[in-house]
Amino acid sequence: MTPSPAAATLRAEAAKRILLTDGAFGTMIQRYKLQEEDYRGGLDLALDQKGNNDLLVITRPDVVDTITRAYLAAGSDIVSTNTFNANTISQEDYAAVHLVRDLNLAAARIARAAADDFATAGRPRFVAGAIGPTNKTLSLSPDVNDPGYRAIDFDTLKLVYKDQTAALLDGGVDFILIETIFDTLNAKAAIMAVKEVEQERGREIPVMISMTITDMSGRNLSGHSVEAFWSTVRHARPLTIGLNCAFGADLLRPHVQVISALADTLVMIYPNAGLPNDLGEYDEQPETTGGFIREWADQGLINIVGGCCGSTPPHIAAMAEAVKDHAPRPIPGNKPVTRLAGLDPFEMAA
Numbered sequence: 643m644t645p646s647p648a649a650a651t652l653r654a655e656a657a658k659r660i661l662l663t664d665g666a667f668g669t670m671i672q673r674y675k676l677q678e679e680d681y682r683g684g685l686d687l688a689l690d691q692k693g694n695n696d697l698l699v700i701t702r703p704d705v706v707d708t709i710t711r712a713y714l715a716a717g718s719d720i721v722s723t724n725t726f727n728a729n730t731i732s733q734e735d736y737a738a739v740h741l742v743r744d745l746n747l748a749a750a751r752i753a754r755a756a757a758d759d760f761a762t763a764g765r766p767r768f769v770a771g772a773i774g775p776t777n778k779t780l781s782l783s784p785d786v787n788d789p790g791y792r793a794i795d796f797d798t799l800k801l802v803y804k805d806q807t808a809a810l811l812d813g814g815v816d817f818i819l820i821e822t823i824f825d826t827l828n829a830k831a832a833i834m835a836v837k838e839v840e841q842e843r844g845r846e847i848p849v850m851i852s853m854t855i856t857d858m859s860g861r862n863l864s865g866h867s868v869e870a871f872w873s874t875v876r877h878a879r880p881l882t883i884g885l886n887c888a889f890g891a892d893l894l895r896p897h898v899q900v901i902s903a904l905a906d907t908l909v910m911i912y913p914n915a916g917l918p919n920d921l922g923e924y925d926e927q928p929e930t931t932g933g934f935i936r937e938w939a940d941q942g943l944i945n946i947v948g949g950c951c952g953s954t955p956p957h958i959a960a961m962a963e964a965v966k967d968h969a970p971r972p973i974p975g976n977k978p979v980t981r982l983a984g985l986d987p988f989e990m991a992a
Contacts, residue, residue: 824863
């Protein structure tokens with residue numbers, strides 16, 4: 643199998659300094675105050691498209707391109723594709739399932755062109771193909787009266803992820819980012835999808851995996867602790883592992899410490915810009931976020947950092963300033979032991 647040159651280059655860059663990924667797309671798109679006709683463009687679609695941010699890569703590519711380049715200008719080494727909901731499950735809500743491949747191709751090409759324009763011989767830029775969790779869960783029943791019921795099965799969800807992965811790769815992404823994981827079994831389906839595409843294409847497809855916790859206990863919606871989650875997905879040998887969304891950097895810190903101590907790979911964290919206010923908006927200023935990230939860097943907790951909900955290019959610029967003089971987190975060498983997990987981890991003594 644052909645190794646990934648992009649993965650090797652990213653690891654080499656991450657050994658030199660703390661890298662930056664990008665921030666939120668939704669937050670930035672909201673600032674444009676787009677109307678339904680902006681989303682729809684000239685497409686003949688049966689349902690209202692306002693809020694279908696993924697569709698903008700076709701109908702308003704200028705908006706997505708401008709946002710992507712703003713993050714690169716702010717210091718992002720990695721930009722993600724605007725494809726969080728560009729899958730057949732999520733697009734069913736907009737009667738736009740037939741556009742899913744086109745959405746992923748267009749988004750990947752926008753991000754690829756922008757990253758290539760900003761790349762230099764001394765500073766490469768990378769593109770992560772973003773795959774969201776969908777609005778289905780494999781681990782939990784949506785019917786409180788039928789705990790055994792599932793709205794989707796593993797093989798169906800795997801095919802959904804597989805189609806999206808293939809289109810993102812065809813569009814030119816470097817990595818596949820499986821993000822905002824609230825259900826560990828969903829993540830397993832996504833990992834298997836990537837591995838199947840990898841086998842079919844005969845080349846390494848690096849995966850970046852990012853869990854989201856749902857409360858201060860440090861568990862996701864399917865109940866897994868950060869430690870258990872790592873034991874469950876470590877077999878995929880991810881290029882990066884980490885956390886995103888959920889909380890701001892201050893509240894996320896103890897969970898960052900946990901994954902940082904465990905993972906024998908790069909750690910990538912991208913928190914929200916604080917917690918939302920009563921109107922659902924984020925008030926945390928860039929300098930505040932930057933201060934929290936500097937504390938993480940002081941403690942050697944991170945290899946790659948960025949922002950999720952509420953974050954903007956100024957937040958990324960503040961993070962870049964905060965980490966510029968800090969060494970990246972050293973990757974620990976873990977002893978070879980059997981690690982298993984239910985909702986909590988289990989390490990088998992030698």
